[in-house]
Amino acid sequence: MSIVTVQLGQCGNQIGxxxxxxxxRDSHCSQGLCSKRENEAYQASxxxxxxxxxESGVPVARAVLVDMEPKVINQTLSKAGQSGxxxxxxxxxxxxxxxxGNNWAYGYSVxxxxxxxxxxxxxxxxxxxxxxxxGFFIIMSMAGGTGSGLGAFITQKLQDQYSSSLKMxxxxxxxxxxxxxxxxxxxxxxLSHLYRSSDALLIHENDAVHKxxxxxxxxxxxxxxxxxxxxxxxxxxxxxxxxxxxxSFPYRRDPLGDLMEHLVPHPEFKMLGVRNIPQMxxxxxxxxxxxxxxxxxxxxxxxxxxxxxEEGINWQVRPPLSGLxxxxxxxxxxxxxxxxxxxxxxxxxxxxxxxxxxxxxxDPALYTSWLEPVHAFSMWKTQRxxxxxxxSAALVSNSQLLVKPLDMIVGKAWNMFASKAYIHQYxxxxxxxxxFLDSFTLLExxxxxxxxxxx
Amino acid sequence: MGRRRRRVEGAARALPEAIAAxxxxxxxxxxPEIFRRAKFDRPEAAPVLWQLLFxxxxxxxxNNALTDLAPEAQARVVKSALVSQGYPRxxxxxxxxxxxxxxxxxxxxxxxxxxxGPLLEQLLAQTRVQLxxxxxxxxxxxxxxxxxxxxHVETERPVDLRLVEWMMGKLRFGWRRLISSQQxxxxxxSKIHLYTRxxxxxxxLGHLSVAETEMLRDPESSQQLLQALESENARxxxxxxxxxxxxxxxxxxxxxxxxxxxxxPAVTSQPTxxxxxxxxxxxxxxxxxxxxxxxQEELREAAERRRxxxxxxxxxxxxxxxxxxxxxxxxxxxERELVALQGSWEPSSNPSQPQRPxxxxxxxxELPGRQGLQAAEVIRTLSAQExxxxxxxxxxxxxxxxxxxxxxxxxxxxxxxxxPGH
Numbered sequence: 001m002s003i004v005t006v007q008l009g010q011c012g013n014q015i016g017x018x019x020x021x022x023x024x025r026d027s028h029c030s031q032g033l034c035s036k037r038e039n040e041a042y043q044a045s046x047x048x049x050x051x052x053x054x055e056s057g058v059p060v061a062r063a064v065l066v067d068m069e070p071k072v073i074n075q076t077l078s079k080a081g082q083s084g085x086x087x088x089x090x091x092x093x094x095x096x097x098x099x100x101g102n103n104w105a106y107g108y109s110v111x112x113x114x115x116x117x118x119x120x121x122x123x124x125x126x127x128x129x130x131x132x133x134x135g136f137f138i139i140m141s142m143a144g145g146t147g148s149g150l151g152a153f154i155t156q157k158l159q160d161q162y163s164s165s166l167k168m169x170x171x172x173x174x175x176x177x178x179x180x181x182x183x184x185x186x187x188x189x190x191l192s193h194l195y196r197s198s199d200a201l202l203i204h205e206n207d208a209v210h211k212x213x214x215x216x217x218x219x220x221x222x223x224x225x226x227x228x229x230x231x232x233x234x235x236x237x238x239x240x241x242x243x244x245x246x247x248s249f250p251y252r253r254d255p256l257g258d259l260m261e262h263l264v265p266h267p268e269f270k271m272l273g274v275r276n277i278p279q280m281x282x283x284x285x286x287x288x289x290x291x292x293x294x295x296x297x298x299x300x301x302x303x304x305x306x307x308x309x310e311e312g313i314n315w316q317v318r319p320p321l322s323g324l325x326x327x328x329x330x331x332x333x334x335x336x337x338x339x340x341x342x343x344x345x346x347x348x349x350x351x352x353x354x355x356x357x358x359x360x361x362x363d364p365a366l367y368t369s370w371l372e373p374v375h376a377f378s379m380w381k382t383q384r385x386x387x388x389x390x391x392s393a394a395l396v397s398n399s400q401l402l403v404k405p406l407d408m409i410v411g412k413a414w415n416m417f418a419s420k421a422y423i424h425q426y427x428x429x430x431x432x433x434x435x436f437l438d439s440f441t442l443l444e445x446x447x448x449x450x451x452x453x454x455x
Numbered sequence: 456m457g458r459r460r461r462r463v464e465g466a467a468r469a470l471p472e473a474i475a476a477x478x479x480x481x482x483x484x485x486x487p488e489i490f491r492r493a494k495f496d497r498p499e500a501a502p503v504l505w506q507l508l509f510x511x512x513x514x515x516x517x518n519n520a521l522t523d524l525a526p527e528a529q530a531r532v533v534k535s536a537l538v539s540q541g542y543p544r545x546x547x548x549x550x551x552x553x554x555x556x557x558x559x560x561x562x563x564x565x566x567x568x569x570x571x572g573p574l575l576e577q578l579l580a581q582t583r584v585q586l587x588x589x590x591x592x593x594x595x596x597x598x599x600x601x602x603x604x605x606x607h608v609e610t611e612r613p614v615d616l617r618l619v620e621w622m623m624g625k626l627r628f629g630w631r632r633l634i635s636s637q638q639x640x641x642x643x644x645s646k647i648h649l650y651t652r653x654x655x656x657x658x659x660l661g662h663l664s665v666a667e668t669e670m671l672r673d674p675e676s677s678q679q680l681l682q683a684l685e686s687e688n689a690r691x692x693x694x695x696x697x698x699x700x701x702x703x704x705x706x707x708x709x710x711x712x713x714x715x716x717x718x719x720p721a722v723t724s725q726p727t728x729x730x731x732x733x734x735x736x737x738x739x740x741x742x743x744x745x746x747x748x749x750x751q752e753e754l755r756e757a758a759e760r761r762r763x764x765x766x767x768x769x770x771x772x773x774x775x776x777x778x779x780x781x782x783x784x785x786x787x788x789x790e791r792e793l794v795a796l797q798g799s800w801e802p803s804s805n806p807s808q809p810q811r812p813x814x815x816x817x818x819x820x821e822l823p824g825r826q827g828l829q830a831a832e833v834i835r836t837l838s839a840q841e842x843x844x845x846x847x848x849x850x851x852x853x854x855x856x857x858x859x860x861x862x863x864x865x866x867x868x869x870x871x872x873x874x875p876g877h
Contacts, residue, residue, distance in 0.1 A: 001635070001639070131639060131642050131643060131646075132635065132636070132638065132639030132642065133635060133638070134635065164631040164634040164635060165631075165635065166628075166631065254632065257628065257631075257632045257635075260628055261625055261628045261629070261632075264624070265620075265621050265622070265623070265624025265625040265627070265628060266617060266620050266621045266624050267620065267624065268617075268620075368617075369615075370615035370617050370618045370621075371617075371618060371621060375621075
């Protein structure tokens with residue numbers, strides 16, 4: 001089944017390109033470490049999902065590019081054209097001459113209604129080219145103007161028009177020390193609107209990805225491209241083909257549907273985070289070997305300690321032994337807070353994957369009391385190696401990982417709102433203070449719900 | 456003498472032939488000999504008949520989804536299906552599950568099912584070989600009335616509401632995925648129809664169906680299809696023969712019933728089983744009965760007095776003109792509602808309802824007065840059905856919301872985050 005990607009704004013378009021490039025590169029990589037037949041099936045499965053065939057024979061990304069300024073779209077198109085291996089559709093772009101000036105309201109209330117018809121038409125054309133549509137990836141930033149405001153608007157329209165198709169928003173969480181003064185306003189508006197219209201929010205934190213680039217990849221001068229490539233790698237490690245339910249050939253048909261059914265059935269819990277391991281520069285990779293036991297031990301500790309990457313994991317955090325109440329000392333000590341999950345999905349790729357043991361993820365102490373591990377944990381796997389890593393593991397987690405950053409954003413936005421700072425910039429474009437209040441109420445409920453997961 | 460003997464021999468042959476025809480038309484039907492042994496309640500007939508009843512009563516058994524169930528489980532399915540269809544004989548329902556006892560009761564149950572409705576036709580329709588593409592039929596009714604009884608879950612402790620919401624969410628995703636796979640099927644079907652346009656030897660059809668295309672692609676499968684068609688033909692012929700001969704079977708079933716009565720007359724005089732009540736219980740029951748009678752009498756008197764008072768009151772009111780217009784308006788409203796309700800609960804009252812399967816054909820020329828059912832008609836019927844189902848759903852939803860609101864009233868400040876689209 002196919003997924004149509006909608007790339008919105010500067011951030012969405014740049015990341016979208018890297019995602020398609022990573023998916024294509026990996027599926028045509030000769031180091032898959034599997035049989036020829038399996039490799040061909042893997043390629044075909046990836047292609048059905050993300051690309052379509054045109055007469056020229058060059059695969060075309062199932063994507064629609066939307067931005068209010070032409071610059072980034074032009075760059076994206078030419079980069080895809082230069083690769084010569086895949087390209088974007090000829091009429092898959094929509095751009096205008098004037099941006100949103102980091103104003104969420106402008107993207108949502110002005111650009112959205114004005115360009116709704118053209119954008120929805122482009123999306124419909126792309127949808128009609130799919131034999132079977134599983135759903136949409138909507139890639140956007142959370143804190144800007146075009147991506148976030150227009151993205152929230154478009155997601156709402158997709159929900160109206162394609163109510164049975166799945167919608168997953170890939171959201172880029174801004175740096176804590178962001179340069180846009182109203183980024184917290186934009187963020188709460190984006191999140192609260194998406195919470196009403198999207199099925200799942202897959203969140204990538206800029207801070208975390210930046211640290212990965214610095215610490216794990218040893219990049220000295222980190223560019224947006226570096227960040228986006230790490231992010232594309234994470235997404236690829238989740239959505240490239242894996243074996244179907246019984247753990248063998250053929251590949252699963254609808255990973256987006258499977259993922260959502262596993263992780264986000266509850267309408268109050270739909271924030272997902274991704275962790276992956278190993279992640280390193282190509283130079284170090286050549287000198288490293290890994291065991292499944294080692295990788296999974298680290299990944300599990302990343303999960304329970306809430307670590308964003310392999311380096312600097314806190315090994316002091318431990319789940320209480322089943323049946324025993326948690327030690328009083330631990331709950332007092334803030335650093336030792338156990339990250340409680342609603343549900344987790346582990347994806348394993350590579351050599352000897354059949355021998356990998358994931359029992360450690362089935363400990364009831366890792367999960368909220370109302371969901372048993374048998375419902376809360378699932379695993380996908382494939383023998384096919386991903387992106388030159390002989391063995392790799394990814395984790396998609398619906399857990400408390402994002403409560404703290406969310407709580408901070410809501411708090412900062414509330415402080416600004418209480419002093420009525422910059423509100424007129426939003427009300428100018430038809431938003432009301434009531435809209436802000438609704439957003440605060442909803443997100444505070446989300447924070448409270450995630451907060452109440454733990455023991 | 457000779458003529459009479461021939462007639463008797465003919466009658467004696469007629470019964471096994473009738474039963475053989477019945478057997479051939481049933482899925483995995485047993486030999487006539489099994490029926491004969493069942494009449495005498497022989498144990499060796501029981502397992503075969505349990506199996507047969509299971510196949511007949513469980514619509515999913517045709518897809519082999521349930522055939523690996525243990526005999527006891529199969530027998531439980533049979534019993535609960537019989538209960539849900541209102542089978543009256545308690546001897547059957549109380550018999551041990553899947554054991555060798557009671558083969559005669561099983562025979563009676565089978566013939567009850569045969570006598571009561573178009574069972575044979577339904578079974579034949581289920582396993583029909585599909586040559587053409589068909590309109591997917593709404594299967595909710597069949598599954599609801601004939602499927603397994605819904606598992607009743609008893610929980611020891613209260614269930615967390617969040618778990619219920621989680622499960623509901625899973626169902627919602629399952630539903631959406633079902634819709635998208637249905638859409639996928641339609642898209643692919645349309646591709647085949649367009650691609651094979653003009654290939655069909657029958658001009659009226661124009662294009663090939665999936666089964667026909669598959670036959671062209673793989674000659675092996677045409678052999679299989681031929682076999683399937685041949686065996687279906689045989690079953691149809693057997694069913695036809697059975698229809699001609701069934702009278703003798705029913706006469707014979709009378710003798711089976713007689714055998715039943717002659718062996719256990721007590722059962723016939725007490726068809727329903729009364730619960731065991733102890734001596735002391737009987738005394739108490741007598742007291743309760745007296746109380747009940749007294750109460751009923753009291754109630755009747757009270758109701759009588761109320762009615763008289765009410766009639767006196769209404770009689771006075773009824774003479775006023777505004778009263779009669781109100782009453783008329785009320786009556787009309789009730790009638791309208793009744794008609795709407797009847798319309799929504801009787802799908803068969805709609806003449807354009809597609810009662811039998813139709814072959815899906817894409818035609819270019821939109822000539823008026825063409826044979827068959829037009830897509831627009833079907834869509835109209837389905838939309839009407841959808842609307843009435845939606846009405847029912849909304850009614851149920853608002854009922855649930857009221858209940859939830861009542862429950863949530865105890866938790867001030869609680870906010871519900873609804874799933875998208877709700």
